[in-house]
Amino acid sequence: MASTLLAEIADNKLQACLFIEVHCRAHGDHRAAIENEPTSHQFPCPVCGAESAYSVLGAGGTIKPLPLIENPQNVYGWKAANARVLTLQVGTLRHV
Numbered sequence: 001m002a003s004t005l006l007a008e009i010a011d012n013k014l015q016a017c018l019f020i021e022v023h024c025r026a027h028g029d030h031r032a033a034i035e036n037e038p039t040s041h042q043f044p045c046p047v048c049g050a051e052s053a054y055s056v057l058g059a060g061g062t063i064k065p066l067p068l069i070e071n072p073q074n075v076y077g078w079k080a081a082n083a084r085v086l087t088l089q090v091g092t093l094r095h096v
C-alpha cells in the first residue's frame with residue numbers, strides 16, 4: 001500500500017482495507033471490503049457461503065466496520081434494474 005494512501009487513511013481517520021470482488025458461480029459477483037487479504041485463494045459468497053474465487057480491486061480506507069459486504073439485494077445494479085423496468089413496461093404494454 002503506498003505511503004501516501006496510508007497517510008490519507010490516517011488523516012481522514014479511516015480504517016485501511018482491501019476491496020475485493022467475489023465470483024460465485026451461482027450468485028454472480030459481489031464486492032467486499034475486508035481487513036486483510038485472505039490466506040487462501042477463495043472467499044465465501046455472501047449469499048450462499050460457498051468458497052469462491054475472488055479478485056483484488058485495490059486498497060483503500062473506509063469508515064464502515066469491516067468486513068463490509070455489498071448488499072446482495074443490490075448486486076445486480078443498474079443493468080438488472082433496467083431489465084426489470086423493461087420487463088415491467090413490456091408486461092404493462094401487453095395488458096393495455
Ligand SMILES: [Zn+2]
Pocket residue numbers: 024025026027028045046047048049050
Ligand atoms: Zn453464492
